[in-house]
Amino acid sequence: MAEVLVLVDAVDGTVKKSTFELLTAARQLGEAAAVVVGAPGTAAQLKDQLAEYGAAKVYVAEGEDLAGYLVAPKAEALAAVAAQATPAAVLVSSSADNKEIAARLALKLESGLIYDAVGVDGAGNVTQQIFGASITTTSKISKGTPIVTVRPNSFAPEPASGAAEEVAVSVSVSDAAKKAKIVDTVAEEKGSRPQLSDASVVVSGGRGIGSADNFAIVEKLADSLGAAVGASRAVVDAGWVPHAMQVGQTGVTVSPQLYIAVGISGAIQHRAGMQTSKTIVAINKDPEAPIFELADFGVVGDLFQVAPQLTDEITKRRA
Amino acid sequence: MNIVVLMKQVPDTEGDRKLDPQDNTVDRTAVDPVINYIDEFAIEEGLLLKEAHGGEVTILTVGPERATESIRKALSMGADKAVHVSDEAIHGSDAVATARILAKALGTVEWDVAIAGSEATDARGSVVPAMLAEVLGVAQLTFARKVAVDGSTVTIERLTDTGYEKVQGETPAVISVVEKINDPRYPSFKGIMAAKSKPIDVKTLGDLGVDAGEVGLANAWSQVTSFENAPPRQAGQSVKDEGDGGAKIAEFLASKKLI
Numbered sequence: 001m002a003e004v005l006v007l008v009d010a011v012d013g014t015v016k017k018s019t020f021e022l023l024t025a026a027r028q029l030g031e032a033a034a035v036v037v038g039a040p041g042t043a044a045q046l047k048d049q050l051a052e053y054g055a056a057k058v059y060v061a062e063g064e065d066l067a068g069y070l071v072a073p074k075a076e077a078l079a080a081v082a083a084q085a086t087p088a089a090v091l092v093s094s095s096a097d098n099k100e101i102a103a104r105l106a107l108k109l110e111s112g113l114i115y116d117a118v119g120v121d122g123a124g125n126v127t128q129q130i131f132g133a134s135i136t137t138t139s140k141i142s143k144g145t146p147i148v149t150v151r152p153n154s155f156a157p158e159p160a161s162g163a164a165e166e167v168a169v170s171v172s173v174s175d176a177a178k179k180a181k182i183v184d185t186v187a188e189e190k191g192s193r194p195q196l197s198d199a200s201v202v203v204s205g206g207r208g209i210g211s212a213d214n215f216a217i218v219e220k221l222a223d224s225l226g227a228a229v230g231a232s233r234a235v236v237d238a239g240w241v242p243h244a245m246q247v248g249q250t251g252v253t254v255s256p257q258l259y260i261a262v263g264i265s266g267a268i269q270h271r272a273g274m275q276t277s278k279t280i281v282a283i284n285k286d287p288e289a290p291i292f293e294l295a296d297f298g299v300v301g302d303l304f305q306v307a308p309q310l311t312d313e314i315t316k317r318r319a
Numbered sequence: 320m321n322i323v324v325l326m327k328q329v330p331d332t333e334g335d336r337k338l339d340p341q342d343n344t345v346d347r348t349a350v351d352p353v354i355n356y357i358d359e360f361a362i363e364e365g366l367l368l369k370e371a372h373g374g375e376v377t378i379l380t381v382g383p384e385r386a387t388e389s390i391r392k393a394l395s396m397g398a399d400k401a402v403h404v405s406d407e408a409i410h411g412s413d414a415v416a417t418a419r420i421l422a423k424a425l426g427t428v429e430w431d432v433a434i435a436g437s438e439a440t441d442a443r444g445s446v447v448p449a450m451l452a453e454v455l456g457v458a459q460l461t462f463a464r465k466v467a468v469d470g471s472t473v474t475i476e477r478l479t480d481t482g483y484e485k486v487q488g489e490t491p492a493v494i495s496v497v498e499k500i501n502d503p504r505y506p507s508f509k510g511i512m513a514a515k516s517k518p519i520d521v522k523t524l525g526d527l528g529v530d531a532g533e534v535g536l537a538n539a540w541s542q543v544t545s546f547e548n549a550p551p552r553q554a555g556q557s558v559k560d561e562g563d564g565g566a567k568i569a570e571f572l573a574s575k576k577l578i
Contacts, residue, residue, distance in 0.1 A: 070459055070477070070486050071449065095480075096445065096462055103446035104453040106415055112540030113414070115444050126541075129549065130443075131336040136549050137343070143540040179458035180488040183474070188482035195480045201577075225578070236499070243464065243499050244478060249332055249440060250356060250498050258577050268333070275552060279575055281568055287557070294552045297571040301560025309565025314578055317569060 002088035003033040003057065007078060007101070009093055010036075013045040015053075018093035018198045020157035022150060023053040027160060029122055030088045033057040034164070037077040039067040047164050054160035057167055059085065065173035071097055072177035075104035080171045082109055082145060089146040091120070095197065102149050111144025118154045118255070118276070132249060132272025152198030153255045188242060196245060199228035201258045202277070204247050206232040206270075208263020208284060208303055212240035217307050218262050224314040230254065230274075232264045248273035263303045266291025283307060320372040320468065320490075322365040323379050323428060325421060325435040325447075326393055327355045328386040332440045342536060343543035344411045345441055347383065354389045356498070357436030359396075363503040364466055364496050365434050366397045372468055375399045377428050381409060381420050387519065394514035395506035401519040402428060408524055411536025414442070418450035420534060423527040425455070427520075431490040432473065437462050437497045448495040458488025461495040 004026035009016040019034070026032035034055040036043040043060040050058055061077035078101060082090060090105065092098040094116050106113035119127035126139050126148055141147075196202065203225065205218035215235075222229045230247040231240070247254055249272035259277035264270060266282070266289055274280070275294055282295035283306045292298045299306050330336045334350030354362075365376045378393045378401040380386050390401045404424050412420070425433060438445040445461075452459035460466075463475035464483060471490045476483040478497050506514070524531050532538060558567055572578040 070461070070484075072453070072459060075453075096478075099445055100449035100459070100461065103414070103444075103449040106446075106540070107418075107450060107453045110540075113446070114541050115446060125544070130338075131441075132332075134336070134549055135338060135546050137338070137543045137546040139541050139543045141541045176456040179456075180460055180486050180492075182484050183487050184485035185479075186482045186485070197480060243497065244480060244482075250438075253443075258572070272332075279577060280552075281571070283564070283568070287559075292557050293554045295557065296555035297568060298555070298557035299560050299564035299568060300557060301564045305562075306560055306564035306568070309563075310568045311565070313566050313569035314572075317573065317578055 002030045003085050004030040005033050005035050005081060005085060005087045005090045007092040007098060008034050008036045008046060008050065009095065009098070010046050015046050015049040016198065017157060018152040020053045021152065021155040022091045022093060023050070023055055024158045025120060025150065025155045026091055027054050029120065031056045032162065033059060033085060033087065035059045035061065035078060035081050037061045037066055037074045039064060043166070047166065051162050051164035052159050053157065054162040055164050056162050057165045059167050059169050061169045061171045063171055063173065065178065066171065068182055069178050070180035070182060071100045072104060072180065073173040075101045075108065076173055076177050077171040078105050079108040081169050084169055087145060089148060092149050093198070094149040094151045099149050102147050106147055109144050109147070111147055112141030113147045114139050114141060115149040117148050117150045120148055120150065129276060132268065133276045151253070151255060153200070193222065194226070194228045196228040196230055196252050196254060199254070200256050201225045201227035202230050202254050202256045203227045203260045203262065204230035204232065204264060205235055205262045206264030207234040209235065215240055217304065221260065221262065221307050221311045224311045232270050261291050262307050264291055265289045266294065320368060320374040320431045321429045322368055322374060322376045323425060323430040323433045324361050324365040324376060324393070324398065325433055326358045326362065326378050326380050326389065327439045328352045328380065328382045328389040329355045329439050329441040332356070336441070338546050342411060343546060344536060352385060352389065354392060355436055355439045357438060357440070359503040360496050360498050360500050361434045361436045362393050362396055362398065363501045366504070367501060368432070368466070368468060377402060377430070379421065379424055380404070381417055381424070390519055391514050392506065394517045395511040396504055397510060400517055403519050403521045404527065405521055406524045408531040408535050411539060412534045413539035413541060414444055414446045414450060415540060416534040416538065418447050418454055420527065420529055421447070421451050422454040423529050424522060427522065427527070433493050435495045437495045448493050452493040455493070458492040460486055460488050460492050463494055463496045464500050466494060466496065
């Protein structure tokens with residue numbers, strides 16, 4: 001059975017859920033083979049986790065030059081693995097870094113690229129949702145090795161045992177790939193909330209929150225659910241939260257199991273970034289707010305009463 | 320410092336955007352075309368760099384004839400001149416072909432940095448700047464929320480999920496900027512008048528030495544085989560808060576096994 005390569009994403013030695021989703025998808029398409037690219041010692045921490053999600057092989061491309069530069073060395077490493085493995089397809093999760101790696105890989109392999117897929121089937125049909133999820137397209141790659149970036153939460157991760165046979169791949173990074181050096185990495189978000197782009201639960205606040213200080217209401221609700229925190233454009237424009245938290249047409253697109261919109265009216269620009277969420281709950285004082293047209297469950301009321309009560313209820317039920 | 324701003328004309332996101340059922344490409348007649356919203360930040364960043372470091376700002380657009388309207392608007396904001404690659408054969412090109420055309424077009428002007436918006440609101444790929452850097456073999460400095468230039472060294476703050484990365488490279492470099500990096504200016508009356516006489520160099524694929532057999536829909540490396548309008552989401556249940564709104568949501572979430 002042909003191999004399907006999955007580029008592994010990990011943070012601090014823990015494989016991200018989005019990688020498990022892709023390993024699950026890869027098993028439906030062929031034999032799942034994980035690709036670890038990074039500084040020496042990266043794969044050792046990840047191998048057992050990858051085995052638990054059915055990785056038959058783990059390609060390991062490690063080197064000092066594979067960290068510390070923007071995307072280009074990783075694309076070279078992935079190209080080297082693809083040359084060795086001749087896979088049926090390459091899957092990467094749709095993060096900013098990974099989409100750029102896939103972009104470069106497409107040129108290196110002279111292969112078609114489809115980005116932000118929400119589905120891939122065994123016949124090579126790739127589905128995407130475009131124009132704020134108002135249209136679903138089906139596409140096929142006609143050249144080379146199909147390269148597909150897949151949106152987080154598109155597949156449910158299912159554990160399966162895999163041999164995780166380690167295959168070392170040697171990579172020499174070219175000078176051309178070392179032209180953008182990462183000189184510093186700065187974390188601005190406090191605490192340990194999940195990342196917005198691939199969280200299973202997202203709680204977002206809108207203009208109705210009223211002030212930066214009041215945003216704690218949204219954060220407390222999010223924390224009671226172990227959720228990521230998002231915001232509407234109005235809130236970001238007002239400077240209450242950083243830009244990275246913006247959900248919408250020009251911000252992050254999310255598709256979690258549960259999306260709770262607090263004090264968000266639901267302008268088209270916001271809906272475009274969240275309307276494929278599996279379940280949507282809205283709290284807004286305006287019964288005419290467009291967000292209620294999308295919501296599976298809506299409460300028309302004062303968010304300053306409803307949201308804290310919900311936080312308390314969840315905390316109580318989880319205790 | 321000579322700056323090229325890569326600008327795309329897109330269908331207005333406020334309109335009801337459609338695909339053309341004839342060939343499954345973006346229907347550019349269904350909705351009024353506008354400058355890609357995020358490219359306005361790229362134009363402004365180009366103008367700011369020119370004001371700080373001198374040089375010229377050139378707008379580079381690959382697109383149909385009608386893109387001239389958007390190019391004039393960019394010139395009225397203060398850009399000096401434009402290159403417009405316009406050729407029937409480009410219709411339906413994929414990101415790879417677009418990047419290759421841009422690379423050839425950049426060969427016709429003097430440039431130190433090429434600045435794009437971090438994504439176009441129609442395709443939302445965010446892949447062309449990386450592809451362009453790959454084709455040209457130059458530094459890729461993308462998703463910048465801040466751009467600083469010191470001689471030939473460019474340092475950006477790349478927006479990440481958790482904060483930012485400081486990324487550094489030498490010119491020539493391909494930069495992409497995120498929205499809100501600056502506050503794009505409105506064209507002044509004087510700017511609008513001046514734009515009318517600014518040069519727009521229209522190039523065909525032949526002028527750039529690009530083989531028409533490498534671009535366009537027929538030569539794209541992937542094809543949209545079909546599409547359908549997503550069924551509109553059905554509104555569920557809404558209740559008025561009677562003092563138990565939060566508890567009601569919790570009940571709903573529990574019934575769905577979400578808590």
